[in-house]
Amino acid sequence: MPNIDLSLEELKKYKGISPNPLDMDKFWQESIQELKKTEEEIKISSSDFQTPICNCYDLTFKGIDGEKIYVKMLLPKEIKDSVPAVVEFHGYGGNSGDWTKRLAYPSSGIAYFGMDCRDQMGNSGENYLRSGNLIRGVLDGPKNLYYRKVYLDSVRLLDIVFKMDQIDKNRVATMGYSQGAALSLVGASLDNRVSKVFAIYPYLCDFKRVWNLDLGEFAYQELRDLFRWYDPLHKREKEIFETLGYIDVKNFVKNLKSEVTMVTGLMDKVCPPSTQFSVYNAIHSQKHHLIYPDFGHENINGLEDILYQWALKIK
Numbered sequence: 240m241p242n243i244d245l246s247l248e249e250l251k252k253y254k255g256i257s258p259n260p261l262d263m264d265k266f267w268q269e270s271i272q273e274l275k276k277t278e279e280e281i282k283i284s285s286s287d288f289q290t291p292i293c294n295c296y297d298l299t300f301k302g303i304d305g306e307k308i309y310v311k312m313l314l315p316k317e318i319k320d321s322v323p324a325v326v327e328f329h330g331y332g333g334n335s336g337d338w339t340k341r342l343a344y345p346s347s348g349i350a351y352f353g354m355d356c357r358d359q360m361g362n363s364g365e366n367y368l369r370s371g372n373l374i375r376g377v378l379d380g381p382k383n384l385y386y387r388k389v390y391l392d393s394v395r396l397l398d399i400v401f402k403m404d405q406i407d408k409n410r411v412a413t414m415g416y417s418q419g420a421a422l423s424l425v426g427a428s429l430d431n432r433v434s435k436v437f438a439i440y441p442y443l444c445d446f447k448r449v450w451n452l453d454l455g456e457f458a459y460q461e462l463r464d465l466f467r468w469y470d471p472l473h474k475r476e477k478e479i480f481e482t483l484g485y486i487d488v489k490n491f492v493k494n495l496k497s498e499v500t501m502v503t504g505l506m507d508k509v510c511p512p513s514t515q516f517s518v519y520n521a522i523h524s525q526k527h528h529l530i531y532p533d534f535g536h537e538n539i540n541g542l543e544d545i546l547y548q549w550a551l552k553i554k
Contacts, residue, residue: 255517293345334361
């Protein structure tokens with residue numbers, strides 16, 4: 240079998256090498272308390288896009304810094320009792336996609352929410368950047384990290400969903416690919432009410448391992464850019480990786496209560512398999528790992544059907 244990383248036997252034991260800050264839990268507890276003190280300013284309106292299959296809404300709220308965050312909300316046509324919900328987060332540099340992409344969920348009696356991450360290519364924020372977000376704020380300490388804000392956006396969205404009368408509080412799930420998988424896992428780690436998670440080749444894991452392997456492409460290229468432009472002698476290397484530890488997914492998942500399904504392609508050169516296994520091996524809740532030996536960071540044959548069948552079981 241082709242191999243770009245550790246053997247499968249070694250992967251199943253790998254715990255990760257990136258730092259886990261000693262005050263990790265305290266930092267995020269304080270961050271959530273800070274979030275709760277800020278205004279949500281939730282607004283929901285009918286979208287210009289409508290379909291006979293479901294009701295489509297534009298939902299916006301404000302993040303911890305007052306940034307407006309946009310969410311596609313699709314609800315079943317007639318809700319007599321509360322319904323399950325899936326909250327999806329998109330991949331790095333993208334957006335929530337077309338409305339038609341997720342019509343299967345509301346047509347099957349499942350509410351659907353798709354968040355545009357701030358300052359990427361959706362309707363959240365103002366800058367619409369494709370890259371550079373991983374390292375934004377890293378030289379200024381953990382409170383200034385871009386992903387601290389995005390993680391808190393995911394927490395706020397989940398809280399909004401849980402407060403909705405139409406939603407069954409016992410049947411709320413998160414899902415996503417890459418960056419979206421990271422947000423799905425972190426959101427559920429910070430809000431233990433989430434019942435299930437489907438995380439497909441998660442990004443933002445075990446940064447030091449990515450650096451050591453020199454396998455990171457695309458989004459992880461920013462780590463190299465950071466050192467080349469701002470720390471060419473690596474005088475701040477230890478500090479930088481310690482700061483990134485505050486947003487490292489593997490450092491969150493010990494708190495998960497959700498049932499987790501994770502997907503890893505063993506040929507993934509964007510998010511190396513060992514970085515993903517560092518997350519999976521740290522999860523203590525019920526979990527399942529779908530391992531694809533011949534796939535990398537790409538569309539996987541049949542996976543969307545598996546994802547849909549998983550969502551049906553939220554019911």
